[in-house]
Amino acid sequence: MCTAYSSDCPPASSALHGGPAAPPAAVAAPVVSLREVSVVRRGRCILAVESFEAQSGEFVVVVGPNGAGKSTLLGVMNGFVRPAFFRPAFFRPGSGGPGNGRAEVLGCDMRSFGGWRVRKRVALVAQMVDVDARLPISVLETVMVGGYGRLGLWRRPGKALRELALSHLERTGIAHLAHRPFGQCSGGERQRAAIARALTQEPDILLLDEPTSALDWHAQRGILALVADIHAERRHTARPLTTVMVTHDLNALYHGGEGEARRTVPDRVVCMAEGRVTWSGPVADALDAERLTALYGTPIDIIRHGPRPVVLF
Numbered sequence: 001m002c003t004a005y006s007s008d009c010p011p012a013s014s015a016l017h018g019g020p021a022a023p024p025a026a027v028a029a030p031v032v033s034l035r036e037v038s039v040v041r042r043g044r045c046i047l048a049v050e051s052f053e054a055q056s057g058e059f060v061v062v063v064g065p066n067g068a069g070k071s072t073l074l075g076v077m078n079g080f081v082r083p084a085f086f087r088p089a090f091f092r093p094g095s096g097g098p099g100n101g102r103a104e105v106l107g108c109d110m111r112s113f114g115g116w117r118v119r120k121r122v123a124l125v126a127q128m129v130d131v132d133a134r135l136p137i138s139v140l141e142t143v144m145v146g147g148y149g150r151l152g153l154w155r156r157p158g159k160a161l162r163e164l165a166l167s168h169l170e171r172t173g174i175a176h177l178a179h180r181p182f183g184q185c186s187g188g189e190r191q192r193a194a195i196a197r198a199l200t201q202e203p204d205i206l207l208l209d210e211p212t213s214a215l216d217w218h219a220q221r222g223i224l225a226l227v228a229d230i231h232a233e234r235r236h237t238a239r240p241l242t243t244v245m246v247t248h249d250l251n252a253l254y255h256g257g258e259g260e261a262r263r264t265v266p267d268r269v270v271c272m273a274e275g276r277v278t279w280s281g282p283v284a285d286a287l288d289a290e291r292l293t294a295l296y297g298t299p300i301d302i303i304r305h306g307p308r309p310v311v312l313f
């Protein structure tokens, strides 16, 4: 069942084949609203979130130790992981029932077929995986895959999708790699291609799961600046982008680019541990030595470099 934007979760307007006008930015409902959501795997509760919300146009960063449930949370948001619900009073994961539990993304109830519907509008840049260099698929073809969900069952990818993909290759700075086999690209180039593919999906929500892991310093800075710029470009449009990024790089919270003008300052940081959201608040408060030491279970210090806090461990 869909509740916020319309009765059938219509796609927002698409450069690919046009479409109904996007919902106005003034829609008050959060684009992600999770309450008493749980995920159980092999009899173990790996996610038990009492409350998580993301507003339209918000930039949220999710941090926490390995196994905290961050990727699972992203999976619930893009419909790949089907949520169950728990009642906090009894804490019976997966017990379902009316309770107060709900999982809505872009106004779609993720319990029904919402996951299938929103997947077209929620793009995920997953953790980097190794790809065989002999894989016969070019960077351009990889990026075009992002538009397939919007094409529907009977339409074949055509010129419009190709041009859209090329424009996003340009935007992410790798237009010159369009015809190179994807598997022959460097880690940083592959992450740019993954972001271009996500943009070709024309998403309302962009999810990024450790987009800078395994990249060198220069590539990390480039990816973070790109993500920040893409988010900022849509901030004051009729269709602001909601960005949710998982990262282990706490210094990425504050600085994503070169120079003050390009720094990344997300709107909010969400801390997770043992499947739960343990804290949520502004970046300045998140970068607190005591809080981070407790979260990661290892001593963490914060020093200042000019106006910028730097996390040391």
Ligand SMILES: Nc1ncnc2c1ncn2[C@@H]1O[C@H](COP(=O)(O)OP(=O)(O)OP(=O)(O)O)[C@@H](O)[C@H]1O
Pocket: 041, 042, 046, 064, 065, 066, 067, 068, 069, 070, 071, 072, 073
């Ligand atoms: N399909 C599954 N079956 C069993 N356990 C799972 C499954 N998927 C995830 N888990 C477990 O759930 C926990 C949370 O996993 P998740 O990948 O969400 O954590 P994470 O915070 O993203 O971790 P990391 O920072 O290491 O990527 C982990 O202990 C993981 O082993």
